[in-house]
Amino acid sequence: MMIGVAVVVLTVVGSALAQKDTDEGPTAVISFIVLKDDSGKPVRNAAVIMHEVNAQGKQGRGDLELKTDPEGKTNFDDLPYGTVRVQVLAHGFQTYGEDFVINKPKVELTIKLKRPQGQYSVYEEHPNESNAPPKDAPPPASDAKKPN
Numbered sequence: 716m717m718i719g720v721a722v723v724v725l726t727v728v729g730s731a732l733a734q735k736d737t738d739e740g741p742t743a744v745i746s747f748i749v750l751k752d753d754s755g756k757p758v759r760n761a762a763v764i765m766h767e768v769n770a771q772g773k774q775g776r777g778d779l780e781l782k783t784d785p786e787g788k789t790n791f792d793d794l795p796y797g798t799v800r801v802q803v804l805a806h807g808f809q810t811y812g813e814d815f816v817i818n819k820p821k822v823e824l825t826i827k828l829k830r831p832q833g834q835y836s837v838y839e840e841h842p843n844e845s846n847a848p849p850k851d852a853p854p855p856a857s858d859a860k861k862p863n
Contacts, residue, residue, distance in 0.1 A: 739795055745822045746790040749783050749803055752827040757787025761805035761828070765791070768798040768814055794822075803828060 745765075749758040761783045767775035781789040796817050801824070803811040808828035815824065 741796050741820070742793045743796060743817045743820050743822050744790065744792050745794045745799075745817065745824070747781070747783070747788065747801075747803075747824050747826060749787045749789075749805070749826050749828060751808075752829045755827075757783070757785065758805050758808065758828055759783055759785045759787060761787070761803055761808075763789055763826075764802045764804070765794070766800040766802075767795075768800050774800055801826075807831075 747763050749761045749763065750756065751758055763781040763783065764778055765781075766778045769775065779791065781791060783789045794817055798814055798816050800812065800814050803826050805828055807830070809831055811826055811828055815822070
């Protein structure tokens with residue numbers, strides 16, 4: 716008798732959990748193409764990481780990682796509607812990150828990755844800056860000698 720009750724309880728719980736997955740709401744098919752910003756050529760083997768974002772803007776614990784194919788493409792077929800944070804990582808490129816609102820059944824995103832930029836140093840000359848004084852300019856008044 717107890718075994719029969721346990722089987723019925725497990726069947727009801729199992730079907731309730733299965734029903735929960737289908738009642739979560741609409742889902743979308745999301746497609747990515749990852750390209751080099753400077754040439755427009757595809758980036759192969761880039762990691763596309765998606766995190767759910769809640770209404771307060773907090774990133775969820777779970778994430779999903781996809782890899783791009785040789786044409787720079789990847790996709791996911793069952794993404795719930797809502798906000799998703801997308802990060803793209805690829806060797807030799809700046810990390811990309813942006814939040815997207817998923818609210819239609821098919822979403823196609825093109826992401827262009829940039830090469831790393833040089834670091835700014837105060838120890839280097841920057842002649843093209845608009846506020847840089849000319850080389851032959853007199854020192855500012857604050858640097859002039861003050862009388863004792």
